[in-house]
Amino acid sequence: MIDVGHLPEVQTLEHLHIPCWLARVTPGLPAINVEWCNAAASHRFGRLCTKEEQASIIAAYSASTREMLCQTTKRLYKTCLVDGGRTCHRVDPRSALSQTFSAVRSDVTAGDLHDGPFSLIVHGRRETFLLVQFVDSGQVVEPDLLRAGAMQMQTPIHSYLFNSSGLLLLANTTATSSLKARGMTDLANMQLADLLIEEGRRQPDAAEQALHSILVDKQPAYRITLRNRGRSILFEMWWAEDLVLLEPAVLVNSFDITSQKEVEQQLEDAKRQLLIQNEHLELRNVQLEEVHEATCQEKARLLEEQQGLQDRLKKALELHLHPKTSVDTATVADKIISMFDDMLQGKVIEMADVLELRNAANGAKDLRQPVNFQEQLMHRSGLSQDVGASMIELLQGDSHSSARRWASSMSSKRTVERLRPRRSTMDAVPSLHRNDISIAPTPRITSDEPEDAIVQVDRPLVPELEQLLQAASDTSSFQFDMFQLCKASINKPLSALGFFVLSGSGLLQMFNIPEQKLLNLLSRIEEGYPDNPYHNRVHAASVFHMMHLLIHNGLIQQGVLDGITMIGCYLAALCHDYDHSGFNNDYLIKTRNPLAITYNDISPNENHHVAGAYTMLMSSPDYYFSKDMAVEDRNILRAAMIELVLATDMKKHFSVLSQFQMIKPTGPASSQPDGHGHISASLGDLAAQQKMLIAQVALKCADLGHLASQHELHRRWVDALTEEFFRQGDQERAKGMHVSPLMDRNETAGLIKSQVGFFEIVALPLFKQYVELLPMAQPVLDAVKANYQYWHHVHHLHDGCSKDV
Structure with missing residues (x-):
């Protein structure tokens, strides 16, 4: 026998006025093994029989009776514990329960035994017991109602159940502890008026009014607030049903409003303090940010001043040590861009340099030519007149490179x-x-073939x-x-x-x-x-x-x-x-x-x-x-x-x-996103x-492009390229040459690693740089990354190494 009386579900059974007990059933034995019974069962039927007493009683039965009992246990086991069903049969407890209880009272008349499954967690493992209830009127407490009762017993809210006369039927664990702490020990005779206390005095009128409102006037709910010992107690009442006696009852919940308000006030005070602290922290943060910004500005100013002084010193030293005798091939455009870069970096720009560049730009015919190029060659380069003239003709002639032909195409009237x-x-x-x-x-077409050969x-x-x-x-x-x-x-x-x-x-x-x-x-x-x-x-x-x-x-x-x-x-x-x-x-x-x-x-x-x-x-x-x-x-x-x-x-x-x-x-960025959500710059x-x-x-x-293909196609291209490499390796071997790396069909160990290396060194940087400038091609980069991750995964499985993209 195990102790299950401490379990909440079993405690609920303990409070029932209906005799009930929990048993294990072994099919084929002539008796069930009762593990626990409630007080109502002990009161009506006596204590549980020991195993020895039970064996002695069964031994006195005839063989046919024992066989009938064995069939009964088999039926109970299958119906209730295997199939999850329930059974009900009328019995005379003086004979049917004699092998289970030691002293069945003689005044107990015939009643109904209701059998059904009842699940419990015992020592961390779920077990299903047989719940047996003995009732005279046929009412059965369903397991779901028992579980609901267990939940109600464990709630921290004070809950009571009174009958229509105001007599206490049941109080949950929290309420019972509170009543006993106040000296109310005779709970069996406790009235609703004993619960409704105001300033130390019972309120029978209030109790009567509550019962009348709920049971007679059929109000859905009734509330009353009473003060006692400096605290306000709210009582909420609803109509309920006594499932044992099938009679109207009143469910009462009580709340200590004062304690609740005190907690709410404490929370409000704590919230207010946190808000004040947060304001102080935000103010301090603003002050620190202002100090930091001022420090950064001062640092930037000092660095700018330092850089300006360094640039002046460097320029002065260069002019002193290296007077200008060579040709300056920097164009006006180059000088303008360089000056803009200096401005963007916060460098100090000398006004003399600005005026010099302005004059050069104003007098230049082509900003992509060096400043005063002819004058430099003829008078300041140290070259002879003939050499200077030949250089001018060579470098400023009318020849056009392919890039310049591109330039003419870009400036033509043909537009996008x-x-x-x-x-x-x-x-x-x-x-x-x-x-x-x-x-x-x-x-194959050649110029000599007849016209009808043309496609x-x-x-x-x-x-x-x-x-x-x-x-x-x-x-x-x-x-x-x-x-x-x-x-x-x-x-x-x-x-x-x-x-x-x-x-x-x-x-x-x-x-x-x-x-x-x-x-x-x-x-x-x-x-x-x-x-x-x-x-x-x-x-x-x-x-x-x-x-x-x-x-x-x-x-x-x-x-x-x-x-x-x-x-x-x-x-x-x-x-x-x-x-x-x-x-x-x-x-x-x-x-x-x-x-x-x-x-x-x-x-x-x-x-x-x-x-x-x-x-x-x-x-x-x-x-x-x-x-x-x-x-x-x-x-x-x-x-x-x-x-x-x-x-x-x-x-x-x-x-x-x-x-x-x-x-x-x-150029300016487009105001409309492309199909992939990018804003592209011109x-x-x-x-x-x-x-x-x-x-x-x-x-x-x-x-x-095959690097961005779906995996199966990409792998097919890789296999084709590998075969072409192998064919070159075959030719190299046939010619007595050293076979190039990764082209020996007899040495394939490095192929997977070469794919990872090609992606990391060549492919990913290439496609990433391209997409940074032309973001509409982002899907191509995504597909390349997917294939790289595939090869990286294969390489990881092959060599047991890993590396993030």
């Missing part, structure tokens, strides 16, 4: 507004359901290809499966996508480019891509696609490109790996390849890509669409393609990126070479 297509991308092609573009295999714009698009091209031209999405387009276009992804995009861009109409010539050129470029594992037509189409997305997600909006330079970007993407041998520059140089010899070991691949593409372009009137362009446009286009393609040489990566990092927006006022740098970095990002 002219790039608006006359029709939408969908409508620019004559009709997606009429004769548009050939997707049949295209023969014609007279074949309809199949539905699948049409849908893929529409998806690829959607500039709001940076994800596209170029392998799927290659399959749908019958291995013509470059010409199919290139024609679809360019014919819908408005550029053909702007520069009077015939669609047939464009298609011929695209087909010929596509044929110029060998079937390498990586550097093939699918890669070229992928780079073209990413360049198209970058053009329409920042480069146009921020004023970097105009019409002719946009054509240059598209063509550079199309031919950036034209006629690629599948070997890198180092291999070509080490093997004395004719390309390396031709280009003096300087970017032989990239030089060949652009030179080979231009040679092909000019080889036949069927391709040479730029022949009829204005000379200026033709020169700008060629200069752009050369500088863009040559910048894709990874040997130039850090040089290009370091220059790119110096670019800062000069880049339209940048210098031509800076715009060239932006376009170069955009093509570099496009060339590495």
